[in-house]
Amino acid sequence: MTLALPDHVTTLCCVLCGFSTRDPWLWTCPDCGPAGRMDVRYAPEGVRNMAARLHRRRRDLWRYREVLPIGLDAILPPISVGWSPVSTSNRLAQWLGVRSVVVKDDGRNPSASLKDRASAVGVVLAIQAGAERIACASTGNAASSTACIAASMGLPATIFVPARAPAPKVAQLQVFGAQVFRVAADYDRTWDLCAEVTALKGWFNRNCAINPYLVEGKKTVSLELAEQLGSDMPAWVAVSVGDGCTVAGVVKGLEEAALAGLIARVPRVLAVQAEGAAPLVASAARGSFEPGEANTVADSICVGTPRNPHKALQAVARCDGAWIAVSDDAILEALVAVPRLSGVFGEPAGVAAAAGVRQAVRQGIIDPTEDVALLVTGNGLKDTATALSVVGPPTDVQPDVDAVLAALG
Numbered sequence: 001m002t003l004a005l006p007d008h009v010t011t012l013c014c015v016l017c018g019f020s021t022r023d024p025w026l027w028t029c030p031d032c033g034p035a036g037r038m039d040v041r042y043a044p045e046g047v048r049n050m051a052a053r054l055h056r057r058r059r060d061l062w063r064y065r066e067v068l069p070i071g072l073d074a075i076l077p078p079i080s081v082g083w084s085p086v087s088t089s090n091r092l093a094q095w096l097g098v099r100s101v102v103v104k105d106d107g108r109n110p111s112a113s114l115k116d117r118a119s120a121v122g123v124v125l126a127i128q129a130g131a132e133r134i135a136c137a138s139t140g141n142a143a144s145s146t147a148c149i150a151a152s153m154g155l156p157a158t159i160f161v162p163a164r165a166p167a168p169k170v171a172q173l174q175v176f177g178a179q180v181f182r183v184a185a186d187y188d189r190t191w192d193l194c195a196e197v198t199a200l201k202g203w204f205n206r207n208c209a210i211n212p213y214l215v216e217g218k219k220t221v222s223l224e225l226a227e228q229l230g231s232d233m234p235a236w237v238a239v240s241v242g243d244g245c246t247v248a249g250v251v252k253g254l255e256e257a258a259l260a261g262l263i264a265r266v267p268r269v270l271a272v273q274a275e276g277a278a279p280l281v282a283s284a285a286r287g288s289f290e291p292g293e294a295n296t297v298a299d300s301i302c303v304g305t306p307r308n309p310h311k312a313l314q315a316v317a318r319c320d321g322a323w324i325a326v327s328d329d330a331i332l333e334a335l336v337a338v339p340r341l342s343g344v345f346g347e348p349a350g351v352a353a354a355a356g357v358r359q360a361v362r363q364g365i366i367d368p369t370e371d372v373a374l375l376v377t378g379n380g381l382k383d384t385a386t387a388l389s390v391v392g393p394p395t396d397v398q399p400d401v402d403a404v405l406a407a408l409g
Helices: 044-056 060-066 090-097 114-128 141-151 167-173 187-202 214-216 221-232 245-259 280-287 307-320 328-340 348-363 382-393 401-408
Strands: 009-014 032-041 087-088 101-105 134-137 157-162 179-183 236-240 266-273 322-326 373-377
Touching: 032 060, 032 214, 032 307, 044 060, 044 245, 060 221, 087 221, 090 101, 090 236, 090 328, 090 348, 101 221, 101 328, 114 134, 114 141, 114 214, 134 187, 141 157, 141 167, 141 187, 157 167, 157 187, 167 179, 167 382, 179 187, 179 373, 214 221, 221 245, 221 373, 236 245, 245 266, 245 307, 266 280, 266 307, 266 348, 280 307, 280 322, 322 348, 328 348, 328 382, 348 373, 348 382
Parallel strands: 101 373, 134 157, 157 179, 236 266, 236 373, 266 322
Antiparallel strands: 009 032, 087 101
């Protein structure tokens, strides 16, 4: 495979020691080892000049080409990714305990999750590099998004998912034609297995935590939010966290939006993990990273060994953000409250951010007079079994009016 950094990318830079390189395949720092993940850096003048050009561009993630690691001649997917809608909900704001809330529904992407943003960048680069196949490990969403975008461009995909991956997500993989390995292990071992096989076979590795280019796709959710809200950008942006890649991208996108003049300031970011899988919450409090356990109903953030911990911890610290862990009960409560109060149906990980905001208000982290944006990262149809376990079954009736009236009491 061959790959070159486009001119508007200056370097890849280690998040730990600052080592920089223009070698497009050097994805971990030679001095810091595997912990030294690389970050993509861009020419500042390109970022500053981006806003003036946006009105001429189509509304998808590729409009931010000055801060994406693809060449101007890259072949793009035929399906549209990005520019997901935003909506407000006074009723949801009241339930959360904040002055106002904006919900950005990234479940509207082609495979129904935010991960389509990263996968789109990954597939474009894989094709640009001449890869014969793209591979990833995932609890479900990154897998289905990879399969979806790869299918749209005719690139073979191999996917590794842990045994607990929800059936709807596995169904997506198979419908899109991916080669699927369901591994009799947790996500952490599944990730390692994928990395081992991918290196052995010479495939393009889509795993966001090791591949520095994938976070660049994720950050476009923040660039869009900044464009959509402008001067109405709230004080806080809340997002659920598993591996740490998404929250790192969210913060980076907000920083670049501020540099481009799309917003006046960088909001604070609330990073939300489930109590049963909260190693980054504990690491932030401790001041040093250590892996932890992984057991939560929110499968998309059920990660005990985050693969991009330093990039995530540094990002939240830079924006004066906060970390919080919420119980599965709180997530399940939000699973019902968010769609009933806002009309946006999110999967457990997708609504974990709402549970985090509610708890952050109770703990005094977020003031009740502040405004919040919620990033709903995945559609609720991704995990209908969990949703049905909370809301219960429908009322069965015979097909006549008396039966309905009797059921009505």
